Amino acid sequence: MRPSRRPARRNARRPSSRRTQGGMTLIEIIIVIVLIGGVLAVVGSQIFGNKDKANHKLAGTQVTQVGAAIEQYNSDVGEYPRSLEDLTTDPQINGWLGPYVNTKLLKDPFNKPLQYTVPGEDGPFDLVSLGKDGQPGGSSVDADIKYEQ
Numbered sequence: 001m002r003p004s005r006r007p008a009r010r011n012a013r014r015p016s017s018r019r020t021q022g023g024m025t026l027i028e029i030i031i032v033i034v035l036i037g038g039v040l041a042v043v044g045s046q047i048f049g050n051k052d053k054a055n056h057k058l059a060g061t062q063v064t065q066v067g068a069a070i071e072q073y074n075s076d077v078g079e080y081p082r083s084l085e086d087l088t089t090d091p092q093i094n095g096w097l098g099p100y101v102n103t104k105l106l107k108d109p110f111n112k113p114l115q116y117t118v119p120g121e122d123g124p125f126d127l128v129s130l131g132k133d134g135q136p137g138g139s140s141v142d143a144d145i146k147y148e149q
Contacts, residue, residue: 052141055109059129067147069100080118123149
């Protein structure tokens with residue numbers, strides 16, 4: 001004899017209210033989005049603040065590279081370049097062995113041209129990046145970066 005099988009019962013009950021169903025309400029979703037936005041704002045400000053500091057250090061490296069190229073130009077030609085473009089384009093002067101630098105190095109990381117004057121105030125030439133603000137003077141990332149001879 002076979003044991004009798006009972007038909008499987010289905011749970012036909014519905015939840016008593018919508019609150020017992022899983023999921024998030026619109027208010028909960030908005031709160032989560034606002035919290036994520038706040039975290040991203042804090043992290044973003046830290047990243048962009050550090051980017052300016054990194055660009056300022058990079059500008060110092062660029063000034064050093066371009067200053068060394070000016071010294072090399074002087075060694076090859078026997079005089080200092082009239083402009084920074086003489087480092088990248090042959091000025092038709094005897095002894096020129098350039099280009100001495102890439103054209104991109106003639107602008108600092110803040111996309112402002114390096115300032116070059118010959119003769120300089122304290123030496124044969126002055127080479128300066130004016131920092132983030134592009135104005136003489138300043139402090140922190142706005143401070144001028146000068147080539148030290």
